[in-house]
Amino acid sequence: MRAATLLILAATWAVWTPSISAQTEVDAQAFIARAETAAARFPDPRAAIMAGYRAVGPEVPAMGQHWVRPGLLYGGRINPAEPAVLEFATIAGRPTLVGVAYAILLAPGEKPPEEPVSSQLWHAHAGDVDEESLAESHAGTGAEDGDRVAVLHVWVPQPNPAGTFTAENWTLPFLRAGLTPPVGAPDASGRALALGTGALNYFIAQFRTHVAPDSALDAQATGLFTATADSVTRWRARRGSDRVLNSAEVAWLAGLWHSLEGRLPLPHHASSH
Numbered sequence: 001m002r003a004a005t006l007l008i009l010a011a012t013w014a015v016w017t018p019s020i021s022a023q024t025e026v027d028a029q030a031f032i033a034r035a036e037t038a039a040a041r042f043p044d045p046r047a048a049i050m051a052g053y054r055a056v057g058p059e060v061p062a063m064g065q066h067w068v069r070p071g072l073l074y075g076g077r078i079n080p081a082e083p084a085v086l087e088f089a090t091i092a093g094r095p096t097l098v099g100v101a102y103a104i105l106l107a108p109g110e111k112p113p114e115e116p117v118s119s120q121l122w123h124a125h126a127g128d129v130d131e132e133s134l135a136e137s138h139a140g141t142g143a144e145d146g147d148r149v150a151v152l153h154v155w156v157p158q159p160n161p162a163g164t165f166t167a168e169n170w171t172l173p174f175l176r177a178g179l180t181p182p183v184g185a186p187d188a189s190g191r192a193l194a195l196g197t198g199a200l201n202y203f204i205a206q207f208r209t210h211v212a213p214d215s216a217l218d219a220q221a222t223g224l225f226t227a228t229a230d231s232v233t234r235w236r237a238r239r240g241s242d243r244v245l246n247s248a249e250v251a252w253l254a255g256l257w258h259s260l261e262g263r264l265p266l267p268h269h270a271s272s273h
Contacts, residue, residue, distance in 0.1 A: 031116045032164055034080035035100055036156040045095050048086050060202060061194035062168035063153075064089035064098050073149065078102050078116055083154070091175045098158035098172060103151045112150040121165040124148045162187075173197060177236070180243045182250045189250050192257040196232020200225060207264065217265045228260045 042048050045055070048067045059065040064087040072084035083100035090096070106112065112122030125148060153167050160169040161184075170190030171181035177197045182189070195203055204225050211217040232253070239249070 028117045028121070028165070031080050032154060032156060035083065035102075035154040038081050038083055039086075039097060039100050039156045042086050042097050044097070045088060048088075053086055058202070059088075059090060061199045062170050062172055062190065063087055064172060065095070066101075073103050073105065076104060078104060078113070078152075080116060085151070087153075089158075089172050089176060092178070098175075099153060099155045099160075099169065101151055101153045103149050106148040106150050110148075112152075117152065117165070122150045122152050123167060124150050173199075174245075178241075178243060179245060182245050182247075185245075185250050186254045188255075188257040188261075189253040192228065192232055192253040192260075195225065195257075195260075196229045196236065200229045211265075220265045224260055224263055228256055231256060 042051065042053075045067065051069065052071065053067040053069045056066050056068045067086040067088060069082075069084055072079075072082055080102075084103040085101035086097060087099040087101065088095040089098045091098075104113065106124055112119040112124060151167075153165055155164050155166075155169050158169065158171065158175070160166055161171065161181075162168065168187070170185075170187045173190045173194035174181040174185075177193060179193075204222055207221050207225070208218060211221070235252075
């Protein structure tokens with residue numbers, strides 16, 4: 001069984017946000033409060049290591065690097081005081097806890113649990129770490145015919161404007177860049193900024209799950225990604241040290257990403273929103 005590595009690390013092209021009942025919202029808020037208390041125990045990787053967590057995979061743009069405690073994955077139950085996964089992002093040059101996640105094994109055909117929050121708020125993974133790192137979708141319930149892991153993200157202590165349980169948090173690229181996350185900024189702005197602040201190879205690798213490496217399409221896409229990353233790098237060098245972006249800058253970043261996405265040589269690639 002590959003359960004110890006059946007997790008996690010996707011930067012997706014789309015965000016899925018479920019609707020939930022009023023009672024579920026009450027339950028969710030209580031769960032979030034307990035998760036926030038748990039997160040406070042792990043201000044840095046040193047505390048995580050002491051508690052038995054280990055880093056798994058690279059740091060990805062909208063999630064950070066996942067630190068996993070396998071024993072909690074195998075336990076078969078969810079305890080908000082003990083998240084199975086910690087998420088660290090490099091902010092101001094040091095790994096900083098930005099979120100936690102809970103995970104349990106699913107048997108073939110089994111659905112995510114209805115507790116401690118609705119199953120709609122969970123998503124499921126099938127595949128090893130390398131495969132999940134480049135998965136196109138980080139939402140829904142996943143394939144049904146093999147061992148899977150159900151994952152529930154909880155964005156504490158770093159808020160996620162898209163929703164506390166939404167898998168991706170596109171404020172992270174702004175924080176890594178030393179910028180204040182703009183209120184109401186579209187995900188596309190964060191994606192473009194991530195591309196120009198260290199995630200170039202990640203996005204290229206994600207694209208290569210759709211085309212043959214070293215093919216003409218691969219070369220064309222790599223050139224587009226690289227040119228866009230260079231544009232962001234030059235813009236950052238020109239704008240100085242102001243931490244607050246104006247609306248024109250936010251719109252420019254979003255437009256840069258949408259322009260790139262529209263030119264990628266993949267007939268049926270998924271779009272981001």
